[in-house]
Amino acid sequence: MAKLRQNIWFLFALLFLGSCVLLTFFLHQRWQLVLQEHSQQQHTQVQQLASSVQSLLSVQQVLADLYHDQLVQLVLAEQLDVEQGTRLLDHLMQNNRYATAYAVARTDGDLLMVSSNRSIEQLGNLRRYTMDHGEFERALASEKLELGRIYYIESLDAWTFPVRKSLRSDDGQAVAVMALGVSLKRELNAFVAPLLLPKKNNVALIRQQDGYYQFFAGEVSNLAERYETPIALSVLQQLQARLGENTGLNLQQLRLSEETHSVRLALPEGRVQAVIRYLPDYQLWAVSKLHSQVMQEAFWHSAWRYLLVYILSQLLLLFLVRTIAQADRSRRAELLFEATHDQLTALPNRNYLRQYKGTLLGSAASGCYLLFLDLDNFKTINDSFGHELGDTVLKEVSRRIKAQASNSAAIVRHGGDEFLIFLPATSEQAAMQLASELIKQLSSPYQVEKLRFVLGASIGIAHYPDHANQLDDLVRAADVAMYEAKKTKNNIYLYSKQLDAHYQRRFAIEQRLRTAIEQQHLFMVYQPQIDSKGQLYGVEALVRWQDPIDGFIPPDQFVPVAENSGQMPLLGQFILRQAFADISKIQQQLQQRFQLSLNISVRQLLHSDFLPQLDAQIQQHELVAEQLTLELTESILIEDHDHVCQLLGSIKQLGCKISMDDFGTGYSSLSMLRTLPVDELKIDKSFVDCMRDDETCRNMTASIIAIGQRMKLLTIAEGVEHSHERDLLLQMGCELYQGYFFARPMPAEQLIGYLQQQSADQSAEGANFNPGQ
Numbered sequence: 001m002a003k004l005r006q007n008i009w010f011l012f013a014l015l016f017l018g019s020c021v022l023l024t025f026f027l028h029q030r031w032q033l034v035l036q037e038h039s040q041q042q043h044t045q046v047q048q049l050a051s052s053v054q055s056l057l058s059v060q061q062v063l064a065d066l067y068h069d070q071l072v073q074l075v076l077a078e079q080l081d082v083e084q085g086t087r088l089l090d091h092l093m094q095n096n097r098y099a100t101a102y103a104v105a106r107t108d109g110d111l112l113m114v115s116s117n118r119s120i121e122q123l124g125n126l127r128r129y130t131m132d133h134g135e136f137e138r139a140l141a142s143e144k145l146e147l148g149r150i151y152y153i154e155s156l157d158a159w160t161f162p163v164r165k166s167l168r169s170d171d172g173q174a175v176a177v178m179a180l181g182v183s184l185k186r187e188l189n190a191f192v193a194p195l196l197l198p199k200k201n202n203v204a205l206i207r208q209q210d211g212y213y214q215f216f217a218g219e220v221s222n223l224a225e226r227y228e229t230p231i232a233l234s235v236l237q238q239l240q241a242r243l244g245e246n247t248g249l250n251l252q253q254l255r256l257s258e259e260t261h262s263v264r265l266a267l268p269e270g271r272v273q274a275v276i277r278y279l280p281d282y283q284l285w286a287v288s289k290l291h292s293q294v295m296q297e298a299f300w301h302s303a304w305r306y307l308l309v310y311i312l313s314q315l316l317l318l319f320l321v322r323t324i325a326q327a328d329r330s331r332r333a334e335l336l337f338e339a340t341h342d343q344l345t346a347l348p349n350r351n352y353l354r355q356y357k358g359t360l361l362g363s364a365a366s367g368c369y370l371l372f373l374d375l376d377n378f379k380t381i382n383d384s385f386g387h388e389l390g391d392t393v394l395k396e397v398s399r400r401i402k403a404q405a406s407n408s409a410a411i412v413r414h415g416g417d418e419f420l421i422f423l424p425a426t427s428e429q430a431a432m433q434l435a436s437e438l439i440k441q442l443s444s445p446y447q448v449e450k451l452r453f454v455l456g457a458s459i460g461i462a463h464y465p466d467h468a469n470q471l472d473d474l475v476r477a478a479d480v481a482m483y484e485a486k487k488t489k490n491n492i493y494l495y496s497k498q499l500d501a502h503y504q505r506r507f508a509i510e511q512r513l514r515t516a517i518e519q520q521h522l523f524m525v526y527q528p529q530i531d532s533k534g535q536l537y538g539v540e541a542l543v544r545w546q547d548p549i550d551g552f553i554p555p556d557q558f559v560p561v562a563e564n565s566g567q568m569p570l571l572g573q574f575i576l577r578q579a580f581a582d583i584s585k586i587q588q589q590l591q592q593r594f595q596l597s598l599n600i601s602v603r604q605l606l607h608s609d610f611l612p613q614l615d616a617q618i619q620q621h622e623l624v625a626e627q628l629t630l631e632l633t634e635s636i637l638i639e640d641h642d643h644v645c646q647l648l649g650s651i652k653q654l655g656c657k658i659s660m661d662d663f664g665t666g667y668s669s670l671s672m673l674r675t676l677p678v679d680e681l682k683i684d685k686s687f688v689d690c691m692r693d694d695e696t697c698r699n700m701t702a703s704i705i706a707i708g709q710r711m712k713l714l715t716i717a718e719g720v721e722h723s724h725e726r727d728l729l730l731q732m733g734c735e736l737y738q739g740y741f742f743a744r745p746m747p748a749e750q751l752i753g754y755l756q757q758q759s760a761d762q763s764a765e766g767a768n769f770n771p772g773q
Helices: 002-076 082-095 135-141 187-195 223-228 233-247 251-256 292-340 350-355 357-361 378-385 387-404 428-442 471-486 497-516 555-564 568-590 602-606 610-620 634-638 641-654 670-675 685-690 695-710 723-732 748-765
Strands: 099-105 111-114 151-153 158-168 174-183 201-207 213-218 261-267 270-279 284-291 368-376 410-415 418-424 446-448 451-453 456-464 492-494 522-531 536-547 551-553 595-599 628-633 657-663 680-683 714-718 736-738
Touching: 002 082, 002 099, 002 158, 002 174, 002 201, 002 261, 002 270, 002 284, 002 292, 082 099, 082 111, 099 158, 135 158, 135 174, 151 223, 213 223, 233 251, 233 261, 233 270, 270 292, 284 292, 292 350, 350 357, 350 410, 350 471, 357 410, 357 471, 368 428, 368 471, 378 387, 387 410, 387 418, 387 428, 387 446, 418 428, 428 456, 428 492, 456 471, 471 492, 471 497, 497 536, 497 555, 522 568, 522 748, 536 555, 536 568, 536 748, 555 568, 568 595, 568 602, 568 610, 568 748, 595 657, 602 610, 602 628, 602 641, 610 641, 641 657, 680 695, 685 695, 685 714, 695 714, 695 723
Parallel strands: 456 492, 536 595, 595 628, 628 657, 657 680, 680 714, 714 736
Antiparallel strands: 099 111, 099 174, 151 158, 158 174, 201 213, 201 284, 261 270, 270 284, 368 418, 368 456, 410 418, 446 451, 522 536, 522 736, 536 551
């Protein structure tokens, strides 16, 4: 009990730490939100300030351009008309609500004319003005507006900055300078003030050339000192460094960018968050500065709610832990059962298998048998009628297994439709008998709602410790035996060492087959098909594998592996692509058309990409679809009949022929054959081999040929190796032949020679049917 409580309190400690992490996360998110909100407001301030400045100065530029020519005419006139100039400047004042006064000065700085609200004596020489700082000279050298340093005009009780623009003659020479004062008292302050935060927030314009403030709005103790003192060099260096870190841009690149940038700085008055933007037309930096204290206060104003929720949640968690501790033992038992048993059937699962393997295997002296049971055709039921019905079937299967097995047997649902039955201290005969009874019971019809169907089961058996000493090895051995039993369905197979060698061989083939196509270890050969007159009808494409390790691997070994391992679509793509390329090349080279037959597996045919790939390959290699025959085995008949008919109909629409391969050895019936769009019946080699000595076999072969004739289908016999087989088939009315008696399978290069030789022989000997020569 003490250990139980200790575990619960350890869980509480973890939850406490987790909640601390969660609280930290929420507080961090809240802090980021506060930063984002204030940063967004600062970005808005800077954008608004930049927009206001650009609007204000663009008005000055427009007015200066509008009156430029008139002012130049007055300046260049032989007799300066001061009264007319004053009237012109007063007119400018009336059109410019931002201006405090207008003046025009010669290039030496002496005033020529001023607006009527000022006198020449009051303003004096602009070039020698104490607040000029060389700005008059810059105005003379520039064709753009030049902003001067801000200064205080006591009579207006306002801070004003001068704006100067050179007046130039037609030849581009500066003949005078127009100057005006722009008051900040009404315009920018009124525009920016509503955007300011309640405290510790200011916006400013800073001159690029000397670092002085052009405009400042916000909390300040001495505004005059602020305007008369440039930004400290250390602050400028820190600002440049931080901007470089955040944006990756140097100072020159930042000037070219008109975007706003955010940066955090450590200033003498504390840490601040600044948002900055450069105005290249006027060489000004628009800046918004906000003290971190403001953001911290906004953060803590809302963070106390999170802290309150945190404290209450910890108290609630403490209460819950105390409650959980009282019911922990029963809950642990429930959890253990859920972890070690299948939820659907309530049978032990793989976790149980691992946890109690010692109990399941028993002692080495007595040993035990393991039955590996896999349902046959369950996937078809599950896919056709849905997983809900499949789950109902699995419940019934588990009930039948439990009813048949003894109380001492341990039944485990291994996964899907696989079950393991452990039989301790029993004999091989008893294990085989139980397996037979299980197959019998599981093969009985199932009735689910209104559906009635039959399943089967394949069982592999392995013995501990004879076949394996470890649980994983024992399960694998039984699995290998089960797969061997599954070849014939509803069967039982006892594990043997030879079977394991076969399994290892199959596994090795499966692994190497994955790279065989890419490494060009697979290749195609072609076996001629001859008609009853001895002339070439076509060829069948056959795939071969020359492995660098095992040498030649027969198709009957690697094709089934490809089917079972899901590699058949990829292998089928290679066969289509290579066969079409070879035959297209041969037909173009020899200018000779003939039929091409290809074996198509059920999995390949049912793959969703098969039809588009087939059509694309036909078009790509410029083949005639009517000269292509797709050979399908009779196993296709056990699939969904309507779906198969639809697929075969689509193939027929392309123009291809369909051949029923190995006819008479599988599932075919006349009724099924009647509904399928088949063009050809292929007689299996097993019938051809036994025709001479077996009357039943001979009669069956004759019946297949007769069926083909009545249904107007071509018949072709494969595996014809002797003349007597050819003669007997010819008498029965078989139309096409294929086998070693005529020609062995050959690569594409050799096929060219064969076709050329046959063409030459036919030309020399006519159409005599003498294929044995």
